[in-house]
Amino acid sequence: MDELSGKIAFITGSAGGIGLGIARACAQAGMRIVLSDIDERELGDSAAQLTDAGADVLAVPLDVTDREGWARAAGRVSEEMGPVQLLVNNAGASTFGMRFEEIGPAVWDRMIGINLTGVYNGVHTFLDAMRAAGGGHIVTTSSMGGLVGMAALAPYCATKFAVVGLSEVLRAELAEEQIGVSVLCPGGVRSRLWRTSRPVRGLPDSDTPPSDVSGQSANPAGMDPFEVGLRVLEAVVADEPYILTHPEFRDAVTERHERLLHGFDRAEAFTK
Numbered sequence: 717m718d719e720l721s722g723k724i725a726f727i728t729g730s731a732g733g734i735g736l737g738i739a740r741a742c743a744q745a746g747m748r749i750v751l752s753d754i755d756e757r758e759l760g761d762s763a764a765q766l767t768d769a770g771a772d773v774l775a776v777p778l779d780v781t782d783r784e785g786w787a788r789a790a791g792r793v794s795e796e797m798g799p800v801q802l803l804v805n806n807a808g809a810s811t812f813g814m815r816f817e818e819i820g821p822a823v824w825d826r827m828i829g830i831n832l833t834g835v836y837n838g839v840h841t842f843l844d845a846m847r848a849a850g851g852g853h854i855v856t857t858s859s860m861g862g863l864v865g866m867a868a869l870a871p872y873c874a875t876k877f878a879v880v881g882l883s884e885v886l887r888a889e890l891a892e893e894q895i896g897v898s899v900l901c902p903g904g905v906r907s908r909l910w911r912t913s914r915p916v917r918g919l920p921d922s923d924t925p926p927s928d929v930s931g932q933s934a935n936p937a938g939m940d941p942f943e944v945g946l947r948v949l950e951a952v953v954a955d956e957p958y959i960l961t962h963p964e965f966r967d968a969v970t971e972r973h974e975r976l977l978h979g980f981d982r983a984e985a986f987t988k
């Protein structure tokens with residue numbers, strides 16, 4: 717997508733954090749923005765702030781697991797704004813710190829529902845309209861946990877790996893249709909993910925951040941979400957497949973790839 721100004725972006729999970737950072741970057745680029753989130757109160761506050769700053773914003777409450785909700789949202793956007801040309805599947809939840817034994821079926825199903833099926837729902841809802849509009853771009857927020865498996869993150873890594881795969885498939889399938897596809901894989905970003913994920917983990921709301929914030933969204937040393945947003949738009953314009961924000965994870969990804977290549981070395985030795 718060469719020109720962003722005047723185009724419409726639909727961003728899920730954008731009442732705060734990375735989604736709102738992307739929305740702010742879109743506003744700065746002159747885009748029209750559909751903010752969307754399950755949290756209606758935060759959504760209203762963030763939409764009002766963006767509007768006061770001069771952006772053209774429509775706030776659409778949506779649980780990304782609700783297919784009828786997606787259909788209603790698409791109808792509203794098409795009537796009140798126009799065709800979506802940038803879809804950002806960003807809503808997500810984390811089970812940071814929970815080991816596999818602690819993940820009951822309800823937590824597992826909800827994580828798959830939000831982090832994976834929610835992404836399918838978004839693409840399924842907007843793809844035809846994007847084609848009809850002559851093209852566009854789809855960004856899905858994965859994570860460094862979508863490139864490297866880590867302990868105590870089972871459903872998170874499983875879903876974040878899955879959307880990397882889905883994005884690679886979509887990129888291959890949509891290449892001829894002027895629809896770019898990118899997957900965003902950030903490391904630590906300052907956000908309220910530690911809090912917004914509590915219902916998915918079966919915990920009541922609390923505004924007390926975890927005591928150990930290392931590697932967590934509560935870490936004040938995490939990246940500024942607006943910076944992530946600026947990086948996302950730069951990558952959309954350049955049609956980059958992988959949007960990376962944290963160069964310090966290069967070694968971890970290289971080591972994983974070396975382990976994969978070692979598997980091929982072993983296969984070659986075995987078949988000789």
Ligand SMILES: NC(=O)c1ccc[n+]([C@@H]2O[C@H](COP(=O)([O-])OP(=O)(O)OC[C@H]3O[C@@H](n4cnc5c(N)ncnc54)[C@H](O)[C@@H]3O)[C@@H](O)[C@H]2O)c1
Binds near residue numbers: 857
């Ligand atoms: N913060 C980090 O360090 C980090 C790192 C890598 C990836 N991510 C990913 O970034 C994305 C955004 O997270 P964030 O860190 O900005 O946290 P955040 O809590 O600010 O944003 C997540 C948003 O998703 C919304 N949400 C949750 N369930 C939803 C649902 N069912 N339907 C619609 N909206 C829903 C929440 O209300 C929240 O506003 C997530 O996919 C997360 O996994 C975050």
